[in-house]
Amino acid sequence: MSIETPYLLYLGHSTDPVEIKTSRGIAVFRREICVGEFRHDDCPLTLDLPRLTFAEAVQQGAKTLVLGIANAGGTFAKPVIEDALAAMEAGLDLAAGLHQQLADQPAITGAARRLGRKLHDVRKPSPDLRVATGAPRTGNRLLTIGTDCSVGKMYSSLSLVKGLTERGVTADFRATGQTGILIAGAGVPLDAVPADFISGAIEELAPARSDAGWDIIEGQGSLYHPSFAGVSLGLLHGAQPQALVLCHNPAREHMRHLPGYALPDLAECLAANLAAARLTSPNVRAVGIALDTSSMGEDMARRLCDTIGASLDLPCTDPHRFGVEAILDKLLAKDESGIQAVA
Amino acid sequence: MSIETPYLLYLGHSTDPVEIKTSRGIAVFRREICVGEFRHDDCPLTLDLPRLTFAEAVQQGAKTLVLGIANAGGTFAKPVIEDALAAMEAGLDLAAGLHQQLADQPAITGAARRLGRKLHDVRKPSPDLRVATGAPRTGNRLLTIGTDCSVGKMYSSLSLVKGLTERGVTADFRATGQTGILIAGAGVPLDAVPADFISGAIEELAPARSDAGWDIIEGQGSLYHPSFAGVSLGLLHGAQPQALVLCHNPAREHMRHLPGYALPDLAECLAANLAAARLTSPNVRAVGIALDTSSMGEDMARRLCDTIGASLDLPCTDPHRFGVEAILDKLLAKDESGIQAVA
Numbered sequence: 153m154s155i156e157t158p159y160l161l162y163l164g165h166s167t168d169p170v171e172i173k174t175s176r177g178i179a180v181f182r183r184e185i186c187v188g189e190f191r192h193d194d195c196p197l198t199l200d201l202p203r204l205t206f207a208e209a210v211q212q213g214a215k216t217l218v219l220g221i222a223n224a225g226g227t228f229a230k231p232v233i234e235d236a237l238a239a240m241e242a243g244l245d246l247a248a249g250l251h252q253q254l255a256d257q258p259a260i261t262g263a264a265r266r267l268g269r270k271l272h273d274v275r276k277p278s279p280d281l282r283v284a285t286g287a288p289r290t291g292n293r294l295l296t297i298g299t300d301c302s303v304g305k306m307y308s309s310l311s312l313v314k315g316l317t318e319r320g321v322t323a324d325f326r327a328t329g330q331t332g333i334l335i336a337g338a339g340v341p342l343d344a345v346p347a348d349f350i351s352g353a354i355e356e357l358a359p360a361r362s363d364a365g366w367d368i369i370e371g372q373g374s375l376y377h378p379s380f381a382g383v384s385l386g387l388l389h390g391a392q393p394q395a396l397v398l399c400h401n402p403a404r405e406h407m408r409h410l411p412g413y414a415l416p417d418l419a420e421c422l423a424a425n426l427a428a429a430r431l432t433s434p435n436v437r438a439v440g441i442a443l444d445t446s447s448m449g450e451d452m453a454r455r456l457c458d459t460i461g462a463s464l465d466l467p468c469t470d471p472h473r474f475g476v477e478a479i480l481d482k483l484l485a486k487d488e489s490g491i492q493a494v495a
Numbered sequence: 496m497s498i499e500t501p502y503l504l505y506l507g508h509s510t511d512p513v514e515i516k517t518s519r520g521i522a523v524f525r526r527e528i529c530v531g532e533f534r535h536d537d538c539p540l541t542l543d544l545p546r547l548t549f550a551e552a553v554q555q556g557a558k559t560l561v562l563g564i565a566n567a568g569g570t571f572a573k574p575v576i577e578d579a580l581a582a583m584e585a586g587l588d589l590a591a592g593l594h595q596q597l598a599d600q601p602a603i604t605g606a607a608r609r610l611g612r613k614l615h616d617v618r619k620p621s622p623d624l625r626v627a628t629g630a631p632r633t634g635n636r637l638l639t640i641g642t643d644c645s646v647g648k649m650y651s652s653l654s655l656v657k658g659l660t661e662r663g664v665t666a667d668f669r670a671t672g673q674t675g676i677l678i679a680g681a682g683v684p685l686d687a688v689p690a691d692f693i694s695g696a697i698e699e700l701a702p703a704r705s706d707a708g709w710d711i712i713e714g715q716g717s718l719y720h721p722s723f724a725g726v727s728l729g730l731l732h733g734a735q736p737q738a739l740v741l742c743h744n745p746a747r748e749h750m751r752h753l754p755g756y757a758l759p760d761l762a763e764c765l766a767a768n769l770a771a772a773r774l775t776s777p778n779v780r781a782v783g784i785a786l787d788t789s790s791m792g793e794d795m796a797r798r799l800c801d802t803i804g805a806s807l808d809l810p811c812t813d814p815h816r817f818g819v820e821a822i823l824d825k826l827l828a829k830d831e832s833g834i835q836a837v838a
Binding site: 251284285288343345346347348350351375376378379381382383384385386389407410412413424428432 | 594629723725727753
């Protein structure tokens with residue numbers, strides 16, 4: 153991947169914080185490569201980066217506009233195309249992670265050719281994918297799973313990588329979504345992979361490793377999301393994880409985009425994931441719960457973590473607020489003691 | 496779809512009966528549109544159709560060579576390409592259901608252009624797929640599920656459609672694989688659909704219906720197959736089935752292509768499918784077990800059906816050998832009595 157940095161992050165006309173999660177993820181985890189954000193007057197959201205026009209961003213060194221917005225289905229709305237054209241006119245390359253490809257938008261490809269700009273479609277899977285073998289492989293792998301979409305699986309994964317690295321344990325972030333790929337510079341855009349290759353793509357993304365390090369694999373979707381559960385199950389089987397961390401947003405009132413669907417019970421969700429994971433990884437265990445408590449005060453967040461942790465007999469934390477040390481203690485305890493914890 | 500019939504069915508150099516299941520499926524269910532089979536001397540398999548050369552087939556009216564062979568991963572081997580070129584030279588169009596597209600093989604597209612032949616890639620999904628909504632929809636839907644791949648889900652589905660039709664009940668076969676699509680003339684090549692759209696593609700394939708008829712949806716893979724379970728789960732959620740029929744091959748010694756993986760217990764497999772299906776179809780019930788008993792004698796087959804049926808308290812049959820009347824009785828009993836059976 154050769155996307156030129158620094159980035160200008162696009163928010164556009166978005167009003168839903170979840171819709172800009174790609175831009176926000178990059179701002180949070182790679183702030184040093186972001187010169188600013190682009191948003192229209194009707195966009196109430198901000199990443200606390202300088203608000204810049206395309207021309208100002210170019211003046212400040214930006215090379216690429218990251219169209220870091222996501223909508224279900226991944227289509228280009230007309231205002232996005234207009235902004236993309238203006239950004240190229242101003243001097244920026246484009247990177248996008250929608251299902252529809254920049255390369256398939258004649259207006260955009262025409263302008264890119266005329267202006268000499270590069271187009272990066274992060275969500276385009278490799279044409280050389282293979283069917284999973286399910287063959288047992290060596291190495292330590294942790295997969296983040298969720299009660300729903302957009303409940304902090306990428307954030308938790310990156311926090312775990314950072315925490316392990318700080319403890320001197322080798323850890324690699326294995327990205328499976330567009331934001332993660334833009335952050336890591338590599339990965340598999342799993343939601344765009346042909347259905348037959350879901351598990352195989354993950355076997356390739358996190359191959360056998362012979363050191364004591366960990367692959368921290370970014371989860372996608374949820375076994376309980378009626379739109380995307382197939383992706384989650386294929387990912388679970390391909391990952392062959394030794395360890396699972398369950399991510400959850402306690403403020404979520406229903407499954408994302410689906411008012412008719414309640415979130416699953418945490419214990420039931422964890423049990424279902426462990427049962428399914430055992431098909432390819434018989435000794436898989438749960439090592440923690442990661443909550444997104446951003447909607448509540450710190451005292452309430454702490455109490456909620458304690459309550460949920462006690463009820464599931466697992467470390468429970470908000471990675472951003474309280475760190476991931478408790479989860480890492482449990483994860484690494486197995487290696488130190490040689491005793492397999494029972495989830 | 497405008498694939499010209501009659502077909503010549505391709506067996507090539509295949510030695511594994513499962514590998515030619517697309518050709519065999521067409522021969523079994525649409526024998527009237529097949530003029531013959533093409534196989535090399537090292538192919539011990541036959542569909543009991545006349546063995547013809549390409550030239551003989553053209554003389555007898557064949558319009559299209561169906562490359563009805565399947566291998567994991569779906570690639571074109573060199574001998575297949577050579578045969579395809581010879582078939583076009585002789586006057587035949589080509590239809591194929593592999594992951595790799597005829598349209599992406601320069602030698603084949605070049606010859607097709609030069610000779611004026613048509614190429615049909617049955618496994619190419621629509622570019623206009625949508626994410627599933629999970630919204631409840633009206634209509635009767637039955638989904639065939641399996642303990643493994645290639646255990647008779649398509650055969651059972653077609654048998655159920657035939658049986659319903661004979662009873663005067665409207666029934667539509669909803670194809671999800673290349674063979675089914677070639678038989679039905681329409682459908683969704685589910686294994687090639689981008690992962691995010693698995694369930695959405697099925698919602699479109701079997702939309703709400705307001706009559707008393709049934710959509711019989713062809714299942715794919717198995718929740719217990721580590722390569723393809725994601726496809727199966729997305730299909731289960733998108734189908735919103737009122738009824739499930741579990742398909743199984745009692746002679747199978749391990750999961751297809753995976754000697755390290757045992758087949759699941761039937762009761763466990765059925766329970767897991769019902770539990771997962773309830774996410775989008777809370778009243779789903781099992782209505783039968785369909786066995787492929789082709790490897791055993793009739794007495795043993797009958798006894799096995801009786802034993803398994805008794806242990807699961809469901810009608811159990813081999814659709815080809817013993818018909819599907821018992822399953823249809825249970826399926827339609829609900830409509831007649833208004834009493835919801837408990838699976």
